Amino acid sequence: MSEKTASVHWEGRGQKGQGRISTQTGALNNYPYGFSSRFEDDRRGTNPEEIVAAAHAACFTMAFSFACDKAGFATDTVDTRANVRLVKEGDGFKIDRIALQLTAQVPGIDEAKFQEIAAAAKRDCPLSKALASVPEITLQATLVQGGGAEGQAR
Structure with missing residues (x-):
């Protein structure tokens, strides 16, 4: 059996907020995401x-x-x-x-x-x-x- 983890920390309200994603392995470490990287063409974050x-x-x-x-x-x-x-x-x-x-x-x-x-x-x-x-x-x-x-x- 294998179980992997990831976590997200979010600050701010809705569209103005910003999240940071981290994975257990460190492949993503406080990697940013938010409204603009999800719904617009901001490539400074993921989604x-x-x-x-x-x-x-x-x-x-x-x-x-x-x-x-x-x-x-x-x-x-x-x-x-x-x-x-x-x-x-x-x-x-x-x-x-x-x-x-x-x-x-x-x-x-x-x-x-x-x-x-x-x-x-x-x-x-x-x-x-x-x-x-x-x-x-x-x-x-x-x-x-x-x-x-x-x-x-x-």
């Missing part, structure tokens, strides 16, 4: 959706690599991007879509097996399960082998 995107991409990538290994395929490189969309809903907001984009080099795997493993990793990674209430989680998986054979799935 919850960016952190969710990073967590989902990291979890999915590991799940994919582990699943390939279990199936007898070693991953050379695996790159994942996660886009998390926050939309207005009534008086509040909700995450309505997460789009995962995977590009990987996996020697010896065929396209069908690659897509099967990618889809299973999307379904089975712990963050995908935790985020199951998001109405739409998509996956675009591209296999690159020795010169660029590519495939996509949703």
Whole structure:
């Protein structure tokens, strides 16, 4: 069993307030976030959706690599991007879509097996399960082998 922690300290009211996020490992240490880094284009801070995107991409990538290994395929490189969309809903907001984009080099795997493993990793990674209430989680998986054979799935 594993349990990880993060903490937030917030000062000030609503849109004028400022938070600081810290993680157990120190990867984030009093890292700023607030209204402008969440809803505007202030890149001096982070936001919850960016952190969710990073967590989902990291979890999915590991799940994919582990699943390939279990199936007898070693991953050379695996790159994942996660886009998390926050939309207005009534008086509040909700995450309505997460789009995962995977590009990987996996020697010896065929396209069908690659897509099967990618889809299973999307379904089975712990963050995908935790985020199951998001109405739409998509996956675009591209296999690159020795010169660029590519495939996509949703």
